[in-house]
Amino acid sequence: MAFTSDSVQVFLAVLDHGSxxxxxxSLRRVPSAVSMAMANLEAELQLTLFDRGGREPVPxxxxxxxEPQxxxxxxxxxxxxxHALALTQGLEERLAIAIAPELLSAPWSAPLAQLAxxxxxxxxxxxxxxxxDALALxxxxxxxxxxxxxxxxxxxxxxxxEVGNETLVAVMAPTHPALVAAGPGGTLREEHLTNTRQIIVAGRDTGSSDPRVIFARHIWRTDNPVAALGLLEAGLGWGWLPRSFVRSQLAGGTLVEIPLLGLTNSMALYVDVVWSLxxxxxxxxxxxxxxxQQAREARHAGR
Structure with missing residues (x-):
């Protein structure tokens, strides 16, 4: 093998320094050692890498x-x-992260790019x-x-x-019978939510969900918020979803934030990165x- 880590280093040093x-x-060697290394490399490759006709070698x-390779x-x-040094200092061979699907739009990709x-x-x-399921994993x-x-x-x-926060909003399709019955400018009460089918995002295996978001007696579950969106837009129920996740549906009018009387239609929750002790x-x-955490502090500083 003509090129080795050492010969590549010497070859690039001559290119960069011109002699x-x-x-x-730059390499803390004697000139004769560098000259010999290049002569040996040229002999191995059967190529002339430097023209030695002038005062200094010319590539x-x-x-x-x-050069590029x-x-x-x-x-x-x-x-x-x-990477080898980092492994000796405790770097994992593989880092696996589980993300709740409602948080796919959260600002986690930029920190991951910095890590990369x-x-x-x-x-x-x-x-x-x-x-x-993310916590079970x-x-x-x-x-x-x-x-x-x-x-x-x-x-x-x-x-x-804590690395951020997200606001859940209660949404349903404007064509849902409960909203149609309320009429233009009408509002719904807590009993409407209790008695209207609720769509929730729950664990695939356990079927469990945050008890803070469960209101209704009749519940449909899905493990995918995109599927929940489809069910909600079809007028099959109401549900809590992150405002950032349903922003385009709210802007397009396929979903609306439920007008509630005596009850807030939003719920602020923190977003956490969790690890096992x-x-x-x-x-x-x-x-x-x-x-x-640094990204969160930068967002707060920019407000």
């Missing part, structure tokens, strides 16, 4: 043709070295699962982090960091939590 002696100084067309290889080697920039070889897996060790709404009660197995957090998980 064997300057390259040698040939062959050298310039090889040599730089790419050097960058990959630096990434490999950095810092650890480009870290493998990342993003799973989308209803909140109950966490406790089963399938994921290291879950991005979910605040829980109604604390679990001693968990720790968390039963397993040590890796370097990537800790850094992602930090980046999420």
């Amino acid at each position: 064997f002696s300057a390259a040698a100084r 040939t067309a062959a050298a310039r043709a090889l 040599a730089r790419q290889l050097a960058a990959q080697l630096r990434q490999l070295d950095a 920039a810092e650890y480009p070889l870290l493998q990342v897996e993003v799973l989308v699962a209803p909140q109950a 966490l406790h089963a060790g399938r994921v290291q982090l879950s991005l979910v709404f605040e829980r109604p009660s604390l679990d001693g197995r968990e720790s968390f960091q 039963e397993r040590p957090m890796g370097l990537g998980a800790r850094r992602f939590v930090e980046l999420m």
Whole structure:
């Protein structure tokens, strides 16, 4: 093999510094060692890389043709070295994050992009699962982090960091019989919500949902908020969904925020990144939590 990590380093040093002696100084070697390394590389490749006819070596067309791939290889080697060092410092081989589907529009992708920039070889897996299932994946060790709404009660197995907030709104189709019966400008009461079918997003296996959002006696469940949207737009019930998630439907008039009398039609909830206290957090998980918190502070500072 002609190109090695060392020969690539020397080759690029000569290109960057314009002479064997300057390259040698940058590499802390003697000039003869650099000159010999390039001569050996040329012999292996059977190519002339530097024209030595003048005072300083001049890169040939062959050298310039090889330069882009040599730089790419050097960058990959630096990434490999950095990744190996990070692994010794506790970086996970793979970071898996479960996200509640209602929070897919939450600002988590920018912190993840920053994490990828810092650890480009870290493998990342993003799973989308209803909140109950996302937490179950966490406790089963399938994921290291879950991005979910605040829980109604604390679990001693968990720790968390608040990273944002979201407002749930009670919505239904404007053609729903309850709204039609109320007439233009009419309002609904708590008993209307109680007696009208409610569409909720619940865990796939457990069927559980946040008890704070369950009002109705008659409930339809789905594990997918997009499916919930379809049911709501079809006039099959009412439901709580994040305002950011239904913004386009509200603007288009296929859904409306339910006009309620004596009851708020919105519910503010914090958004948390949750991890298990039963397993040590890796370097990537800790850094992602930090980046999420920094992003939250930046949003608050920009208000």
